[in-house]
Amino acid sequence: MEAAGTIRALSALAQEHRLAAFRLLVQAGPEGLAAGTLAEAVGAAPSAMSFHLAQLDHAGLVTQRREGRSIIYSANYPAMTGLLAYLTENCCAGDACGIDTPAACVSTEFA
Numbered sequence: 001m002e003a004a005g006t007i008r009a010l011s012a013l014a015q016e017h018r019l020a021a022f023r024l025l026v027q028a029g030p031e032g033l034a035a036g037t038l039a040e041a042v043g044a045a046p047s048a049m050s051f052h053l054a055q056l057d058h059a060g061l062v063t064q065r066r067e068g069r070s071i072i073y074s075a076n077y078p079a080m081t082g083l084l085a086y087l088t089e090n091c092c093a094g095d096a097c098g099i100d101t102p103a104a105c106v107s108t109e110f111a
Helices: 003-013 016-031 035-042 046-058 077-088
Strands: 062-067 070-075
Touching: 003 016, 003 046, 003 077, 016 035, 016 046, 016 070, 016 077, 035 046, 035 070, 046 062, 046 070
Parallel strands: none
Antiparallel strands: 062 070
């Protein structure tokens, strides 16, 4: 993922309802969820949820498909993986991070 795509993705996720919806879509798996189900789950009006999903779609974080009269959204796992890879590309000075990683390298400040 390039810097511009990363900025678009992070900007899309930097809103409470969009972040919550994206997390629900990640949990739902490839089957995805209907827009109305997402709106209800995150406590957003359907029209607002449509706006939020459009922002996630524009950032490439979700895909959509029509099933009857419903639009089903799914997390775009390759885009999510690309975002995470970009953010962690030079983690721990290039050393493998994990359980044996020095405490100075793994911060829990933002956990």
